[in-house]
Amino acid sequence: MSELPRGDQGPVDQPITHHGPPGGGAGRVLLAAAIVLLLVAVAGGTTWWMYTRDPAPTSNSAVPARSPSASTCPGVKLRVVAAPEIAPVVSAAAKTLDDDPAKPCDPIEVVAEEPGLTVANAAKPDVWIPSSSVWLGIANAGGAAFTAEGKPLAHSPIMLAAPVAVTTSIAKGDQTSWAQLTGALAAGRLPAVTMPDAQASTTGLLSVYGVNAAMARTTPDAGIAQLRALTLRSRLSEATADPTKLMSRIAEQWNTNGVVYDVGVFPTTEQQLRTYQQGKHTVQLKGAFPADGQVEADYPFAVAKNNQDIELTAQLRAAITRSSLTKAGFRPAPLPNTLPLPAQPKQLLAMATMWSEYKSLSTQVLLLIDASGSMNKKITAPGGGTTTRAGLLRESGRFAAELFAEDTTVGMWYFGQPTPTSPPHKEVVSYGPITAPVNGKTRRQALAKAMVDYRAADNSGTPLYKTVLDGVAEMREKVSPGTVTLVVVLTDGEDGESTFKMTQAQFMTKLAAEQDPSRPVPVLALGYGPDVDMNALTAMSEATGGKAFPATNPADLSSAIAKAFLAAHAPR
Template identity: 50%
Template sequence: MPDNEWPDPRLPYPEPAPGRSRAVLAAAVVVLVLLAAGGLAWRLMSNQAGTPVAEPSAAPSSAPRQTARPCPDPKLRVAAAPEIAPVIQRAATTLSQAGQRCSEVAVQAVEPGAVLAAKAQPDVWIPSSSVWLAAARARGRTWTTTGTPLAWSPLVITGPEAIGRLFAPDGRTSWAGLAQGAADGRVPAVRMPDPLLTTTGLLGVHAVRQAIARVTPDDGIATLQALTLRSRLENASADPADILAQLSRATDDTAASYQIGVFPATEQQLTAYQKGGHRVRLVGGPPVDGLVDADYPYATRKGVPAELSKRLRAAITTAALTEAGFRDAATKGALTLPADPEALLGPARQWSGYKSVAFQVLLLVDGSGSMNEKITDRAGHTVTKAALLRQSGATASRLFGEDTSLGMWLFGTSGPTGPAHVEEVSFGPLAGSADGKNRRQQLAAKISSYQPVANAGTPLYQTVLDGVQEMRGRAKPDTATVVVVLTDGSDGGTRFTMSQADFLKRLQAGADPARPVPVIAVGFGPGANLPALQAMAKVTGGRAIAAKNPADLASGIAQAFVAAHGSA
């Protein structure tokens, strides 16, 4: 089947046994997600391999057997979010006349992100959020909704009861608490679904960012804290239904608790699991700092059989939906989602684009006198650039995962014979020791006590040359090895001063395609030489980021972090 085409609509959607997870639903449709350059391509296909469902055998007869004719194409093709698809299928079967073998309605369980990306589109779409319809309209696809959504289900943060006190103290959950617990290593594991494929992932990422932004006024620092959770995920494309299926088979609740950890799901999924009476009990509930609803609109394309579509809609009863664990009204206090779908999809792409790879980074921090200059932060307070760096850098230091190796240099010479840079944190595993201290703790301490050198020059070029050479010797396969530079000025004022042309010539001469070391440079403030930073980034395959307003430093660090994890 060619990429992006809809699966054969004549293949039946099998009815799962009660309490079974979407692992069974996948017997009807398997969604293979292929991450392609420049965007996402999806392949939708059925694993039924075109095999017809066998009719029950009658008593033996000597009469010749007749081969059943293949079913004609259905008149109505329906794509439904996997968790609601069984209810839709049961409703569709009521439309068939007694004894009729072929149905006029074909129901397929498909994640909404896969429908959005597919070239072929269904006649009726029941995604798990109206956001996907808005995203489709932004792509020029028109969907008409009929009435209010069929159902609602808020997102919950859940996990095994054995670790409930770690993520749900007093039975209350929160996105900010989950992020903090993941950063501190207090929660054994955190899993999130793919936000570009699933509603739980998409709305979960939005809710995380909203919850953190509510208590963090600086947008950049809020972004950093949200990415901290992303950097600590055990699995960033987990399927809650698969997790629940795994838990339903577990016989050791303690082992399963620490292996699975914490994950978001819909209330409907959690309710259905709890009704199963499994050994591993789950706890949790809607987060107190970011209640968000999945809703299930009934949408049709232009030209579909109107009468049949209307009959199907009428056959999907509120009683059947509530019996399956859905709500019949929107959840009180749920977040109002942005009208522009890009407000959700943009952060989702950033989240999804983060690469969990072994990471080696050398952090080069400008220690020249200009960092003592005063600026106005977003709250209108007068602070120094150095003070803002201390605040933002301390948050940034939490981003790096346990598989990170890191070192930090400070550059800025105050005398004619001074060195171009000084090692502040020796390079090595972040979880290891440096000078008798945990390297992560030492990094945080160095950043929090950062003080620029008064009247110091800026040996930017020499420091970058030395840093790239140092990390090139450490480069190895399957590892992102980068140099991150933070500066507010231009090269000059020291015995190491050189022309930009000479610098770029030397930087390019040492390049080794087998051992790439991208330079990710953050130009801090209006005095930064952005053209020079762009040039060094281009030569090394890195990226230059402008923080034009000094208060945007945290955002610059966040972008640098994302770029570094996208360079592998």
């Protein structure tokens, strides 16, 4: 990793004061409320998780952190809101336009405010300089009317930063990748990876976009790309981290061996990293650019439709000089190969929703995998070519094994009846902690190998109902407080062609008789292929408090697995 990232634009004279990111307190509450309104308007509605902490006052702000509607100066001609990191530069430029310093009120009021708060506030400024152009689309979709004038004032790419002691496994010089980060974390080569709040932080929102773009480059299967992105999400030690607080913790927790125990890798803006580096802290932080999904904060100069002082607005823009911005650690132009932002903000928000809806929960799960003869039917694979349903499951399942968190307890059965005397199912991975050994491997490795070795027997029947009943009964005995206990079943057909065949009515009666509200075992059902009986899967899932996910097009299998995985980690 590079201590002074490429494109260095000179030293910073004084550290820029960073306000806390919008992941804290009122910022998150107001942003979540604003995005709910936006998604209702442009995407048909999406659940966003609300937070209800009270706002903490900012005591070290370089400029006032308050709503523009709170001004008590009647002489103010232009109200400006800027992202906290760029607000000191904007404020200094505004001071140069004060024609009478003796007056109690300046003609331009500059407020440092996180973009999420500005989106949520009813009163909008005359000029807005958020930390990403995407916020303009979010605000305008909610009824605001901002227009970006010219190119953005400044840019600051997102970097992966870490103490020097933990950088060697993921970076070469100033280059790294989200894929390298995910692989190193999954392999246990990193102490931790944290991310800012994807719903409330520019860095978090853009980083999630970068992760998904990077994983999409690795496979033509969009579902597998989603599984790979969720692999990183499932391993995060914190998903709402404040990079400023992380940096403070790093500076404070240096020990004599030169190791920072509880802080690993985290994304931050180049400007924020440069500011830290200029502070001459004992703990050195280095950063690298994720080349497979490079994203950046940009700072548009946006003017409200009802701005009444266009002349003063133009003077302010001219007063914010390139030299003042580069001195503060910003770039005047974008980094090459930076990903363009989606045309519609709802695309970014959908990724952030998926990311944020994942909750770290202690989970017990039994996987029931259909190994009946119909799994050998030929299909067209994503990206072209011919495979079988079983072949596609092998590919998807291999990546799904990486998704389980370290506190998961798991086992796996195959079900199918190749002969009339065969049992309805067999255990292929014994039940136990995913980190525990199984025949010389970890259980996670055993799951991956079982999926690679998975084969379906020709002409094998499908004892679906019997297997689900046995699986629910097995897991009900394992229910414990504070743990989510699940049965996940994947099938491409319907119950039949076995000595255990029963009608749906018989099955539902037996399933209802086994329910125990004090020991719930939800069934998550994945219906795979065009022959699946989704009505039956939906009925069994709803009867147990679970959910069914269709992949009637076999190419959608990986996406269905991702949805089921997210459902398994949703709060109940």
